Amino acid sequence: MLLVAGSLTEPGLPPSPTPQLVPDPLSTTGYQRAVELGGLLRASLNSVLVAVLAVPLSVLVAALAGFALARLAPRTTTVVVAASLVALMVPATALLVPRFAIFRFLGLTDTLVPLIAPALLGTSPLYVLVYYLAFRAVPADLYDACLVADLSPLRTWWRVALPLVRPVTAGITALTFVLTWSNFLDPLIYVYDRDLFTLPLALRSLSLLDPTNFPVFLAGAVLATVPALVVFALAQRRFLRPDD
Amino acid sequence: MSGLTLAGVSAAYRDATVLHEVDLAARPGELLVVLGPSGAGKSTVLRVVAGLEPATTGRVHIAGRDVTDLRPGLRNVSMVFQSYALFPHLSVAENIAFGLEVRDVPRRTARERARAAAETVGCAGLLGRRPGQLSGGERQRVALARALVREPDVFLLDEPLSNLDLTLRVEMRAELRALHDRLGATMVHVTHDQTEALVLADRIAVLRDGRVEQVGTPEQIWRTPASTFVARFVGSPAMNLLPADAAVCRTGDAPPLPEQPLEVGFRPEAVTLDAAEGTPATVDRVEVIGEDAYAYLTLAAGHRVVARVPAARRPARDESVRVGVRWADAHLFHADSGRRYVP
Amino acid sequence: MTASRPAPRIRPDTRARRQHLLMLAPYLVGLVGLMLLPALVTLALAFTEYDLLRPPTWVGLDNLTALVDDPIFRVALLNSLVFAVVAVPLRVLVALGLALLLHRRAPGVGTARTATLLPTAVPEIAYGLLWLWLFNPLYGPINQLLRLGGEHGLTVLGRTPPPWLTDPTSARAGIILMSLFTMGETFVVLLAARRALPRDVYEMAALEDATGWDVFRRITLPLMAPVLALLAVRDAIASLHFTFVPAFVVTDGGPPPYATTYLSLFVYQTGFEYLRYGYAAAATLVMMLLTVAALLVQWRLIRRYRRFYQV
Numbered sequence: 001m002l003l004v005a006g007s008l009t010e011p012g013l014p015p016s017p018t019p020q021l022v023p024d025p026l027s028t029t030g031y032q033r034a035v036e037l038g039g040l041l042r043a044s045l046n047s048v049l050v051a052v053l054a055v056p057l058s059v060l061v062a063a064l065a066g067f068a069l070a071r072l073a074p075r076t077t078t079v080v081v082a083a084s085l086v087a088l089m090v091p092a093t094a095l096l097v098p099r100f101a102i103f104r105f106l107g108l109t110d111t112l113v114p115l116i117a118p119a120l121l122g123t124s125p126l127y128v129l130v131y132y133l134a135f136r137a138v139p140a141d142l143y144d145a146c147l148v149a150d151l152s153p154l155r156t157w158w159r160v161a162l163p164l165v166r167p168v169t170a171g172i173t174a175l176t177f178v179l180t181w182s183n184f185l186d187p188l189i190y191v192y193d194r195d196l197f198t199l200p201l202a203l204r205s206l207s208l209l210d211p212t213n214f215p216v217f218l219a220g221a222v223l224a225t226v227p228a229l230v231v232f233a234l235a236q237r238r239f240l241r242p243d244d
Numbered sequence: 245m246s247g248l249t250l251a252g253v254s255a256a257y258r259d260a261t262v263l264h265e266v267d268l269a270a271r272p273g274e275l276l277v278v279l280g281p282s283g284a285g286k287s288t289v290l291r292v293v294a295g296l297e298p299a300t301t302g303r304v305h306i307a308g309r310d311v312t313d314l315r316p317g318l319r320n321v322s323m324v325f326q327s328y329a330l331f332p333h334l335s336v337a338e339n340i341a342f343g344l345e346v347r348d349v350p351r352r353t354a355r356e357r358a359r360a361a362a363e364t365v366g367c368a369g370l371l372g373r374r375p376g377q378l379s380g381g382e383r384q385r386v387a388l389a390r391a392l393v394r395e396p397d398v399f400l401l402d403e404p405l406s407n408l409d410l411t412l413r414v415e416m417r418a419e420l421r422a423l424h425d426r427l428g429a430t431m432v433h434v435t436h437d438q439t440e441a442l443v444l445a446d447r448i449a450v451l452r453d454g455r456v457e458q459v460g461t462p463e464q465i466w467r468t469p470a471s472t473f474v475a476r477f478v479g480s481p482a483m484n485l486l487p488a489d490a491a492v493c494r495t496g497d498a499p500p501l502p503e504q505p506l507e508v509g510f511r512p513e514a515v516t517l518d519a520a521e522g523t524p525a526t527v528d529r530v531e532v533i534g535e536d537a538y539a540y541l542t543l544a545a546g547h548r549v550v551a552r553v554p555a556a557r558r559p560a561r562d563e564s565v566r567v568g569v570r571w572a573d574a575h576l577f578h579a580d581s582g583r584r585y586v587p
Numbered sequence: 588m589t590a591s592r593p594a595p596r597i598r599p600d601t602r603a604r605r606q607h608l609l610m611l612a613p614y615l616v617g618l619v620g621l622m623l624l625p626a627l628v629t630l631a632l633a634f635t636e637y638d639l640l641r642p643p644t645w646v647g648l649d650n651l652t653a654l655v656d657d658p659i660f661r662v663a664l665l666n667s668l669v670f671a672v673v674a675v676p677l678r679v680l681v682a683l684g685l686a687l688l689l690h691r692r693a694p695g696v697g698t699a700r701t702a703t704l705l706p707t708a709v710p711e712i713a714y715g716l717l718w719l720w721l722f723n724p725l726y727g728p729i730n731q732l733l734r735l736g737g738e739h740g741l742t743v744l745g746r747t748p749p750p751w752l753t754d755p756t757s758a759r760a761g762i763i764l765m766s767l768f769t770m771g772e773t774f775v776v777l778l779a780a781r782r783a784l785p786r787d788v789y790e791m792a793a794l795e796d797a798t799g800w801d802v803f804r805r806i807t808l809p810l811m812a813p814v815l816a817l818l819a820v821r822d823a824i825a826s827l828h829f830t831f832v833p834a835f836v837v838t839d840g841g842p843p844p845y846a847t848t849y850l851s852l853f854v855y856q857t858g859f860e861y862l863r864y865g866y867a868a869a870a871t872l873v874m875m876l877l878t879v880a881a882l883l884v885q886w887r888l889i890r891r892y893r894r895f896y897q898v
Contacts (some may be wrong), residue, residue: 007802014811032841052709058418061613061614061617062614063755064611064614065610065611065613065614065615067607067610068607068610069611071603072604072607072608072611073604079684080611080618083618083622083623084618086882087618088624089821089824089825089878089881089882090626090875090878091825091827091828091851091874091878092828093623093827093850093851093854093855093874094627094629094827094828094854094871094874094875094878095621095625095626095871096854096855096858096859096867096871097462097629097632097854097858097864097867097868098624098625098626098627098628098629098632098868099621099625099869100858100859100862100870101628101632101637102624102625102628102866104360113863116615117617117620117621117654118621119617119618120613120614120616120617120621121614121617121618121619121621121622122614122617125596125618128614136590139327139329139780141325141326141327141328141329142329142331142655143294144291144294144323144325144329145323145329145331146314147294147295147316147317147327148294148316148317148321148322148323149317149342149343149346150315150316150317150318150346150347151317151346151633152602152603152606153603153606153607153610154610155346157610159346160331160333163333164332164333166333166897175571175639175647178708181710182709182710182711182713184710184711184712184832185831185832189855189859199710200712200713201712203713203716204712204836206716218716218717218720219456220713221712221713221716221717222713222776223714224710224713225709225710225713228708228709228710229705229708230382231710232704232705232708233701233708235706315602315603
């Protein structure tokens with residue numbers, strides 16, 4: 001059992017930046033060169049910019065939509081939930097070409113807009129559905145009490161419903177961040193200007209380096225991984241806790 | 245003053261009608277208890293009054309205002325839910341002040357009124373706590389304070405005592421009645437517990453399958469039940485009900501029965517087991533509850549009857565007794581409709 | 588009382604309904620704009636030739652017939668299907684094994700769960716780079732490990748270690764191996780499913796002195812079968828997508844002849860490298876049809892289990 005766990009731990013942990021199993025000459029040159037060569041600094045800023053815009057927007061969209069679904073008439077809800085389930089099943093690659101055609105038509109390629117746009121979907125319909133389930137699990141009496149107190153839906157959402165699902169929001173925010181931060185496919189397709197490269201895309205240009213430069217691109221990989229892992233590790237404590 | 249009137253109100257859930265043209269009124273300052281078995285539509289009455297469910301026909305008036313088409317927040321009612329519906333993320337003080345603050349009452353005023361309301365129901369010591377840290381009875385008090393802080397025209401209470409254990413329920417029942425007397429407010433209280441209804445109410449409305457079966461004071465409901473349903477629902481064990489021509493010994497002043505199919509109802513208290521000319525019966529089983537005992541009997545003709553006797557003088561099982569019914573305490577109902585027979 | 592105009596007969600909930608719809612609106616825009624519309628565009632583009640420079644021209648079924656004859660497409664389709672058939676059951680099995688191991692409370696279980704989930708959180712590209720290094724035949728730790736104890740660059744058994752990314756078979760195996768560690772989502776769902784199983788059934792089995800294998804075969808497996816089946820279908824659909832980055836970064840579709848060119852990579856290359864958008868859309872259409880087929884299977888599974896459990 002420990003063996004399995006141990007073997008799995010290995011690839012997940014930040015890899016050592018040297019080719020040996022035990023890093024012999026421990027050096028940070030890999031990191032320095034990674035930053036210089038790959039323009040990682042600039043790319044990090046872009047990634048941060050995208051995340052700062054997309055993550056709050058995405059969580060907001062998902063939370064609002066999930067709440068509306070939980071409160072609307074069953075017929076409306078059924079249609080939207082079914083559509084979301086189907087959308088959830090469509091592999092992202094299947095929509096590459098048409099989405100690209102649409103963004104090109106709108107003149108938005110080679111900007112960061114297509115990278116932020118998925119926030120309108122709540123990044124993944126899954127998160128909307130999770131919010132929907134969470135808001136539906138709030139006792140109906142609480143919503144009725146809000147009605148009697150003459151709270152508008154928006155204020156009910158903000159003052160009562162949202163505070164009640166705080167753990168859900170924490171988890172979804174973290175996952176949204178990880179997904180947005182790791183997004184590789186979208187930048188690959190929409191962004192050509194090196195100044196707009198996000199971190200994953202910049203890493204890819206590192207991967208085209210000579211194979212002897214492993215330390216360099218592994219250093220880059222570590223840099224890109226750390227924020228995602230930190231956020232994820234913090235969040236997973238939350239969504240694995242209820243059953244402990 | 246602020247009363248409440250329902251005129252011909254119907255309501256539906258999905259495709260099923262759950263209220264059939266209900267006419268009901270609570271006079272200003274009255275405590276009206278809506279009593280009925282589960283599924284009778286009691287809660288729906290409250291929810292229609294609050295505006296949480298739409299009325300498909302009829303009008304609802306609160307304090308002389310037609311509120312049928314107003315949204316809940318504009319009806320000036322407050323509601324105590326069976327689950328209390330306290331907001332778990334807010335403190336007790338915030339819970340009580342909630343209805344005021346969202347109506348943009350200045351924060352300080354809201355807090356002062358919340359404190360006053362808390363003192364009225366005796367939960368002022370809990371203001372800083374969260375609902376999760378309270379016992380059932382304490383939550384009940386907070387829910388009451390939240391309802392009365394807004395000084396509504398009508399209080400709606402949806403089985404507020406049903407989640408408490410028996411001792412606490414009895415205690416809160418008395419407090420609720422005292423609170424009502426102090427405030428002089430109009431209250432509509434829903435319950436399925438007939439004892440609660442008899443103890444609390446100024447008047448009781450008995451509901452059955454979405455229709456009002458009888459409205460009256462507890463005394464009227466007890467002494468002159470309008471139907472076999474009311475007769476059997478109020479009182480425990482339930483009233484005995486036999487065909488009026490069943491062979492049973494009538495004691496006391498017993499006028500001749502009218503010539504039509506009738507049923508006779510009499511409470512266990514009206515049965516005696518040692519009547520001289522009594523109908524023979526055997527004792528099936530005996531339940532002793534403190535000073536009282538209930539004897540479950542089968543009459544010679546096969547009818548079953550319950551009798552209340554002092555525990556000290558209870559019969560033994562399988563013993564033969566002679567049953568008499570004090571006819572002055574018996575009720576006659578039409579056999580077909582179940583309505584009370586009025587000579 | 589003063590006589591007033593009759594209040595306009597408005598259902599009390601219209602205002603609330605309007606506000607709720609407003610709250611739903613952004614998501615609906617996203618759903619339509621980023622899902623529905625693209626799906627329709629695919630349908631339209633699939634029958635055109637389009638290179639972004641000139642307006643699309645209608646070519647009818649030419650794209651689809653060309654696809655059937657296109658050897659690369661056929662290889663890609665086959666690769667994708669093989670991947671789904673081999674990797675998906677393996678992924679679900681690994682996830683199931685771990686979920687069964689880690690569903691109890693025990694020291695270290697929390698850490699082990701975190702460890703299981705972490706690879707899923709690593710950015711795909713970084714994960715790809717990591718494996719590019721791991722797989723490197725000369726410098727890669729995997730082969731370094733395999734060479735331990737051997738001489739002259741051979742393994743202990745005296746065989747050459749696999750030239751991971753340059754040989755078609757081992758490249759395919761490599762991609763599958765990579766994918767085995769990123770089953771975090773499936774693991775989480777299975778963990779929850781296992782914990783939801785009734786405890787008394789297991790206590791009953793313990794009273795009957797059932798062995799671990801019997802318990803697994805007769806109780807755990809049948810009870811979890813519905814979840815497993817659904818997860819497998821879902822994973823199969825997702826595999827159309829998550830083969831992209833490994834194939835793109837680690838093997839670049841190679842080694843020849845297109846050993847790791849999957850449908851996703853094929854679509855990308857056709858569209859964004861050769862600028863044949865219409866043709867790529869046609870391939871996308873095939874991908875969507877596969878998805879629909881999988882969804883139908885899933886739907887039937889759900890219905891069957893519904894009937895079975897009478898829910």
